[in-house]
Amino acid sequence: MNEAMTPATPMVVVIDDDASVCEALRGLFESVGLQTRSYGSVHAYLAADPADAPSCVVLDIRLPGQSGLEFLDTLTHHGAEQSVVLISGHVDVQMAVRAMKAGAVDVLTKPVREQDLLEAVHRALRQASDRRRTLNHQADLRARYLLLTERERQVMVLVTAGMLNKQIAERVSIAEATVKLHRGQVMRKMEAESIPELVRMADQLGLHPDDQPLSRS
Numbered sequence: 001m002n003e004a005m006t007p008a009t010p011m012v013v014v015i016d017d018d019a020s021v022c023e024a025l026r027g028l029f030e031s032v033g034l035q036t037r038s039y040g041s042v043h044a045y046l047a048a049d050p051a052d053a054p055s056c057v058v059l060d061i062r063l064p065g066q067s068g069l070e071f072l073d074t075l076t077h078h079g080a081e082q083s084v085v086l087i088s089g090h091v092d093v094q095m096a097v098r099a100m101k102a103g104a105v106d107v108l109t110k111p112v113r114e115q116d117l118l119e120a121v122h123r124a125l126r127q128a129s130d131r132r133r134t135l136n137h138q139a140d141l142r143a144r145y146l147l148l149t150e151r152e153r154q155v156m157v158l159v160t161a162g163m164l165n166k167q168i169a170e171r172v173s174i175a176e177a178t179v180k181l182h183r184g185q186v187m188r189k190m191e192a193e194s195i196p197e198l199v200r201m202a203d204q205l206g207l208h209p210d211d212q213p214l215s216r217s
Helices: 019-031 042-047 068-077 093-101 114-146 150-160 165-172 176-190 195-205
Strands: 011-015 035-039 055-060 083-088 106-109
Touching (some): 011 042, 068 093, 114 176, 150 165, 150 176, 150 195, 176 195
Parallel strands (some): 011 035, 055 083
16 A cells, blocks of 8 residues: 655555455556545544645445445544445445435445446546545635734624724724724735625624624724
8 A cells, every 4th residue: 555645646545344345445546547445344544644725435234333324424523534435345326315414425236237326426536626626725824814813803894794994983991093094904814806805804704794893902
C-alpha cells in the first residue's frame, strides 16, 4: 500500500471485510489512475492516518463492528467531507432509501458492474472536492471575521442589514465619522470589494443584527 501521495490528490478508500473484494476494487480504481487505500473494517480505517485529500469511501453495508450504514450516519452527523458509495451482496428498498437519505452517493449490489461503480466514485469525488472547497472557504471567512474588533463586527452586521451610516451611528451611539472609519476597516479586513459581497459573507457567517450587543466600547 503506497501511503506517500500528494495531499491534494483525490483518493478512494475501500472498506470491506473480504480481502479479495478489497484487492479487486483496488486494482480497478488504480487501473484508472485513482489513488486507493483499503481496510477490513471501519475501526481499521479510523485507526489509520487520514489522508489530506478529497476522498470517496466505498464500503460494504454489512461489516464487523460498525456497519457501513452506521458509519455513513456518523459521517453525515459530523459534516465530514468524505462522500460515500455503499455496496452489498443484498440491498433491499428500505436499506437503499435510508442510505440515500443519509447522504450516500449511490447504493450498489454485488457483484458490482465496474462502469456503474466507477461512475458513482467519480460523482462522489466531485462532491467531496466541492464540499472541501466550501469548508475551506467558510473557515477562511470565519478567520477574517475573527480579526474584526467588537465594534467592527457591530458595524458589519448593521451595514449588511441595510442601515445607513447615520442610522448606525444612532444605533450604537458613536459619531457618523467613526462609523465610516469602522466600515472601511471591515471592508479591508473581510477583503470585500462591495457591499453586496459583504452581505453574502454575513449571510454565510449566519450574522443577524439582533445578535449584536449595543455596547459603547
